[in-house]
Amino acid sequence: MTTYNIALLAGDGIGPEVMKEAVKVLNLVEERNADVNFELNDVLFGAAAYFATGKSFPEETKAACDKADAILKGTIGLNHEDSQKIPVDEQPERGALLPLRRRYNTYANFRPVYLPKGLAHFSPLKESVVGDGIDIMLIRELVGGLYFGEKETGTDSDGKRYVREVLEYDEDQIRQIVRVGFEVSMKRKKVMHNIHKSNVLKSSVLWNAIVEEENKNFPEVEVVNILVDAAATYLCLKPTMFDVMVMENMFGDILSDQGGGILGSLGLMPSACKGPKKSYYEPSHGSAPDIAGKGIANPYSMIGSVALMLEMSFGMDKEAKNLWAAMQGVFEDGYSTSDLSKEGEANLVSTAEFGDMVCAKL
Amino acid sequence: MTTYNIALLAGDGIGPEVMKEAVKVLNLVEERNADVNFELNDVLFGAAAYFATGKSFPEETKAACDKADAILKGTIGLNHEDSQKIPVDEQPERGALLPLRRRYNTYANFRPVYLPKGLAHFSPLKESVVGDGIDIMLIRELVGGLYFGEKETGTDSDGKRYVREVLEYDEDQIRQIVRVGFEVSMKRKKVMHNIHKSNVLKSSVLWNAIVEEENKNFPEVEVVNILVDAAATYLCLKPTMFDVMVMENMFGDILSDQGGGILGSLGLMPSACKGPKKSYYEPSHGSAPDIAGKGIANPYSMIGSVALMLEMSFGMDKEAKNLWAAMQGVFEDGYSTSDLSKEGEANLVSTAEFGDMVCAKL
Ligand SMILES: CC(C)[C@H](C(=O)O)[C@@H](O)C(=O)O
Ligand SMILES: CC(C)[C@H](C(=O)O)[C@@H](O)C(=O)O
Numbered sequence: 001m002t003t004y005n006i007a008l009l010a011g012d013g014i015g016p017e018v019m020k021e022a023v024k025v026l027n028l029v030e031e032r033n034a035d036v037n038f039e040l041n042d043v044l045f046g047a048a049a050y051f052a053t054g055k056s057f058p059e060e061t062k063a064a065c066d067k068a069d070a071i072l073k074g075t076i077g078l079n080h081e082d083s084q085k086i087p088v089d090e091q092p093e094r095g096a097l098l099p100l101r102r103r104y105n106t107y108a109n110f111r112p113v114y115l116p117k118g119l120a121h122f123s124p125l126k127e128s129v130v131g132d133g134i135d136i137m138l139i140r141e142l143v144g145g146l147y148f149g150e151k152e153t154g155t156d157s158d159g160k161r162y163v164r165e166v167l168e169y170d171e172d173q174i175r176q177i178v179r180v181g182f183e184v185s186m187k188r189k190k191v192m193h194n195i196h197k198s199n200v201l202k203s204s205v206l207w208n209a210i211v212e213e214e215n216k217n218f219p220e221v222e223v224v225n226i227l228v229d230a231a232a233t234y235l236c237l238k239p240t241m242f243d244v245m246v247m248e249n250m251f252g253d254i255l256s257d258q259g260g261g262i263l264g265s266l267g268l269m270p271s272a273c274k275g276p277k278k279s280y281y282e283p284s285h286g287s288a289p290d291i292a293g294k295g296i297a298n299p300y301s302m303i304g305s306v307a308l309m310l311e312m313s314f315g316m317d318k319e320a321k322n323l324w325a326a327m328q329g330v331f332e333d334g335y336s337t338s339d340l341s342k343e344g345e346a347n348l349v350s351t352a353e354f355g356d357m358v359c360a361k362l
Numbered sequence: 363m364t365t366y367n368i369a370l371l372a373g374d375g376i377g378p379e380v381m382k383e384a385v386k387v388l389n390l391v392e393e394r395n396a397d398v399n400f401e402l403n404d405v406l407f408g409a410a411a412y413f414a415t416g417k418s419f420p421e422e423t424k425a426a427c428d429k430a431d432a433i434l435k436g437t438i439g440l441n442h443e444d445s446q447k448i449p450v451d452e453q454p455e456r457g458a459l460l461p462l463r464r465r466y467n468t469y470a471n472f473r474p475v476y477l478p479k480g481l482a483h484f485s486p487l488k489e490s491v492v493g494d495g496i497d498i499m500l501i502r503e504l505v506g507g508l509y510f511g512e513k514e515t516g517t518d519s520d521g522k523r524y525v526r527e528v529l530e531y532d533e534d535q536i537r538q539i540v541r542v543g544f545e546v547s548m549k550r551k552k553v554m555h556n557i558h559k560s561n562v563l564k565s566s567v568l569w570n571a572i573v574e575e576e577n578k579n580f581p582e583v584e585v586v587n588i589l590v591d592a593a594a595t596y597l598c599l600k601p602t603m604f605d606v607m608v609m610e611n612m613f614g615d616i617l618s619d620q621g622g623g624i625l626g627s628l629g630l631m632p633s634a635c636k637g638p639k640k641s642y643y644e645p646s647h648g649s650a651p652d653i654a655g656k657g658i659a660n661p662y663s664m665i666g667s668v669a670l671m672l673e674m675s676f677g678m679d680k681e682a683k684n685l686w687a688a689m690q691g692v693f694e695d696g697y698s699t700s701d702l703s704k705e706g707e708a709n710l711v712s713t714a715e716f717g718d719m720v721c722a723k724l
Contacts, residue, residue, distance in 0.1 A: 077561070080587055093561035124491040124599050146529060151564045162532035163568045167508060170524035197615075199439070199455035202513045206525045225442055229619035230648070236598060236623030237486050253559075254616055257591035261598030286592070 003037040004314055007068035009045035009061065009100075009280075012092060013287025014351075015074025017295065018302035021355030022072060025306055028359050029319055036316070041068065045100075046076030046092035046287075047083070056086070056095035062103070070313040071280035072305065073100070075287035082289070100280065101143050106273035107173070108180045109142040109252060110308070111284055113239070113259035113269065118332050122264030122340050129239070136242045137184055138259055140252025141177040142273055144169050145203070147249050169203050169248065174210040180274075181246035182218035188243055191222045195231050195247035195255065207248065232258060260284060265339050267297075270304030272312055279313055281305035295350045298337035300327055303358060326361035330354060365399040366676055369430035371407035371423065371462075371642075374454060375649025376713075377436025379657065380664035383717030384434060387665050390721050391672065391681055398678070403430065407462075408438030408454035408649075409445070418448070418457035424465070432675040433642035434667065435462070437649035444651070462642065463505050468635035469535070470542045471504040471614060472670070473646055475601070475621035475631065480694050484626030484702050491601070498604045499546055500621055502614025503539040504635055506531050507565070509611050531565050531610070536572040542636075543608035544580035550605055553584045557593050557609035557617065569610065594620060622646060627701050629659075632666030634674050641675050643667035657712045660699035662689055665720060688723035692716060 006026070010019040023040065030038045043061040050056040056076075065071050076092035077083065083091050100106075113136040115123055120130040149166030156162055185192040194211050198204035208225060215223050226234070228251045234241060235258055247255065260266030266285035273280050283301035291297055304327065311320035336346035337354060349357065368388070372381040385402065392400045405423040412418040418438075427433050438454035439445065445453050462468075475498040477485055482492040511528030518524055540556075547554040556573050560566035570587060577585050588596070590613045596603060597620055609617065622628030628647035635642050645663035653659055666689065673682035698708035699716060711719065 083561075088567070091561065098562070124488055125486050126488055129486040147562055149526070153564050153568065156532070160532050160534060161568060162530065163565045164511070164528050164530040165564055166526050166528055168524065168526045170518070170522050172522060197612075199445075199453065200460070200509055202515050202527055203525045205450070206515065206523060229615050232594075232616045232620040233623040233628060236620060237626070250559075250612075251616075253591050254594045254613075258594040258598060258620060261595040264599070266595060 001035055001037055003039055004069045005039040005041065005067060007061075007064045007071045008040055008042045009071060009073040010042065011046040011074040011076040011287065012048050012078060013075055013289045013292040014297035015046070015076065015287055017292070017297050017351050018283065018299040019072070019074040021299035021351060021358075022302050022306050024355045024359055025303055025323065025362070028362055029310065029323075032362075033319070045073070046096050047078050047086060049096065050086055050090050050092070056090050056092050057099050065100070065103070068278070070309050071278065072309060073280055073282040074302065075283060075285065077287040077289075079289045098147060101273065102148065104275040104278040104280065105143055106275040106278075106280060107141060107143045107177055108274040109140040110272040110274065111138040111140060111252070111256040111259065111269055112136070113138055113256070113263060115263050115268070116328065118328065119268070122268065123262055124264065125236070125239070125262055129237075131240050134239045134262065136239065136259065137188065137244050138252065138256050139177065139181050139184065139244065139246045140256060141173070141248045142252075144173045145249035167201070167203055169206065171206065171210055174207050175214060178211050178214050178246060181244060182214060182221050185221045185244045186218060190220050191224060191243050193224045193226050193231065193242055193245045195226060195228050195245055195251055197228045197251075199227065203248065228255070231255060235259065235262065256284060265298065267301050267337070267339050270301045270308055272305070272308040274312065279309075281309040295352060296338050297351050298339050299351050299354055303327060303355070322362060323358070326358045329361045330357045363397055363399055365401055366431045367401040367403060367429060369423075369426045369433045370402055370404045371433060371435040372404065373408040373436040373438040373649065374410050374440060375437055375651045375654040376659035377408070377438065377649055379654070379659050379713050380645065380661040381434070381436040383661035383713060383720075384664050384668050386717045386721055387668055387685065387724070390724055391685075394724070395681070407435065408458050409440050409448060411458065412448055412452050412454070418452050418454050419461050427462070427465070430640070432671050433462075433640065434671060435642055435644040436664065437645060437647065439649040439651070441651045460509060463635065464510065466637040466640040466642065467505055468637040468640075468642060469503060469505045469539055470636040471502040472634040472636065473500040473502060473614070473618040473621065473631055474498070475500055475618070475625060477625050477630070478690065480690065481630070484630065485624055486626065487598070487601070487624055491599075493602050496601045496624065498601065498621065499550065499606050500614065500618050501539065501543050501546065501606065501608045502618060503535070503610045504614075505611075506535045507611035529563070529565055531568065533568065533572055536569050537576060540573050540576050540608060543606060544576060544583050547583045547606045548580060552582050553586060553605050555586045555588050555593065555604055555607045557588060557590050557607055557613055559590045559613075561589065565610065590617070593617060597621065597624065618646060627660065629663050629699070629701050632663045632670055634667070634670040636674065641671075643671040657714060658700050659713050660701050661713050661717055665689060665717070684724060685720070688720045691723045692719045
């Protein structure tokens, strides 16, 4: 009997709703696997934590995460207005999410831009562009760059306000993420798109040099260097040309959300954030405060994050595969949530119904 | 009789080819307007200039630009391999383009993401997504941020290579571009999307504060704050929700190229770069070294840049309008270039033929 301790960070907005469905699925997977035991530990995180404790990443939550085998995170954040009620440094992104990433050094963020042919109708792209389906593994560096560099705000001698913030990388940081890119490429098509902006950024010049060096350790992988702006063009125009894409933090933030756009919704993009010792899993979408509590949020990307956890943290590949199939099966049966479809195009189901249907298929 | 001196910076790759078509059009416009005289001054710029003179932005070119009433630029840049033959600081982007922007402080970059319904078939997006057409004025800050901040590359005491580069803005820099956004919004739908990343970047926090302050001077304009990642999602999912978008330099680089993607090609995106005293005009696409010299490059975005110059630098609104209509007319007649269409979908024409057809329509 193996016991896995999982910290559940439901968070804000639709977080608790979609987390509930993730727990349903986890319970079922546990039931089906006599030799696996999930110990679930619900803890506060984000704005919810701030309003309850004055800290958006409280000590108790840190302790729960420290002892967990894996962390499952919902969504965090409030709408623009409400978030002004929290001091800038305790706002959920700066006070909870970034410190979580930093604490466990989760440098490798995996965001699959995956749209099998059967789900192509969700995409804003023409059928001819989606072709036989889109299947990109977007790999984003998650604990460096502008996100974590020094920041300075002030007023100069003329009374003029200014701000300076630093984009920084060293070769070790770049090397570790680039290696992940090569390793994943070796298991896939052996073609890696390296996203950069070396015609302007010196950080990209170093980045590209490391890619070239590491390529010697993975000589079978063909590296295609592509400027971030060109990548943004082609991700719309010809997404099927990409298999593995590797990039720094800010580029990854923007391009992965563009990826969500071409899928039809960020609700179709689960994600894994891998550190040397611990990983956490989260949907790529936000907390959608406008629809929170309505029971209409799509739990696909949250449940998909469970699938990624089963595979990447617990080695339960078969269970993960079945879970993906179950989720896609629900769509294929003509059910959908309202972020993806309009009444009439599909049978619209609620968050909980979607979760139930996935369980029924499992 | 008014004489306008125009510096022509044809540049590299397909630059000279598309510039030739721009000149054709300029000659015709001059012929038709008895009271206007264009003085065209062809000068070297980019890699072409570097190989001829050792400088990618030579003194002679600077002098020509200094005295010009407007600057018309083609494209610059070589392929990855060839550009390695030029020292980093003389590479066309760092050695010519960025210094050009800096020299004339062309802080306001206008990139129309404009796709009338009649051209919707060029887009990778579904007809239902393009709807009645896409008409976004994307406004990008062009002389600040990461592009021009201090850069430091080095090796630390452990022999580890590192790089640091600074994203910086002061309130005046932000204010001047934000005002342009408001002014343009006033002439359009009075809704401005402000693109930011204030949940991570302190520069966005200052940026948003200035937007709020300036909004008081333009109370009729509704500001919609949207995170850059969400903007990347919605630019694919629902581009018709945007009218004016304002953003800092690097975000603008990426989102405007994404805009090119949704149009079907950057070949459909001309651009204007406006400074306090002088402006320059350029296609948004690159120099496409792979197709240079083949006569197949699409000159739409170069000729569109002429239209923007006529309107914005010379006040020749009527001529600009006619030029747009002529260009669209060529497409509507079923002609196209090979970057936009495949044989069979349209009558494919060469760069020169496209230019001739535009002139014939004028
Ligand atoms: C919430 C925010 C800090 C975060 C990021 O920018 O990394 C989010 O957009 C994401 O992509 O996970
Ligand atoms: C060539 C490059 C320096 C430039 C930029 O990044 O600004 C280009 O991509 C653009 O968008 O005009």
